Amino acid sequence: MSGDKPRRVRGQAQEPDEAAQVEAYLRAHPGFLAERPSLYRTLLPPRRVHGERLADHMAAMLEAERARGAELRATLEELVAHGRHNAANQARAHKAVLALMAARSAAEALDIIVQDWPDLLGLDVVSVCAEGRAVLGARPLARGTIARLLPNGSPFALRSRATDQEALYGEAAALVASDALARLTLASGGEALLACGSRDPGHFEARQATDLVSFLAAAAAVALGRG
Structure with a gap:
């Protein structure tokens, strides 16, 4: 009959609308991204800012990058300090061995x-x-x-x-x-x-x-x- 709904062929699964599912989930959980700031590093920012919410979205992404940059700077400073510490220890060891060479x-x-x-x-x-x-x-x-x-x-x-x-x-x-x-x-x-x-x-x-x-x-x- 023309009024009947089309029947799904057995064994043929419908393609899920993933984008719609993601959108629905984010709408139901508005704090999801705020609780996981690291995800902002994997997201593309909007091309233009329209309204306060998109501006906040871009600000969050920028803040995530700033945090990442601070982490990298801290790691670099630690490596530099470690290198200086090793150089100081080498100088100490050389002085100790030179002193030992004087022993008769x-x-x-x-x-x-x-x-x-x-x-x-x-x-x-x-x-x-x-x-x-x-x-x-x-x-x-x-x-x-x-x-x-x-x-x-x-x-x-x-x-x-x-x-x-x-x-x-x-x-x-x-x-x-x-x-x-x-x-x-x-x-x-x-x-x-x-x-x-x-x-x-x-x-x-x-x-x-x-x-x-x-x-x-x-x-x-x-x-x-x-x-």
Whole structure:
């Protein structure tokens, strides 16, 4: 009959009007975009401003871009500050190794590391620890301590929360919140450790590079191996 409504063919789905659905949803939820300002970065602004609501829409998009720009500037400033910090640490490490080169014996090298390196490196305490008699005059450690602190033969550990402070730093233990540990590869083959401690909990952390610690440990191992 001519008055009958057209029937949908079974299995043939009608195409949804997505634009109409989106528009209906936004009309029903007028605060949707205001609660999700990051979406403005993906939207195209209207070509012309007609009325207060469109002006607000464009202002929101501009504000989202300003926020993004501020975030990028903050990230850039952080990177620059990090680079300056690394450069300062490299200069400190070079001065510490130059001072160590003046040592004429292992005993003098140990004195320079323990007494001079804290100031030169901007730390609170630097200690040389050894198991047995691997390094004469070093702070003694119980057998197996280094393997426990540096498991699986690891050469380094940068720790934001130090442990074993009494064993590693003795009377200066209370000054250490974070530290860097480096295994010393001695010509004698003994087990020894360079421990660098700071009262700042964030001075050392696992994400940091270990190149400077490696450099200092290598220089210390050579100097402490002298006769």
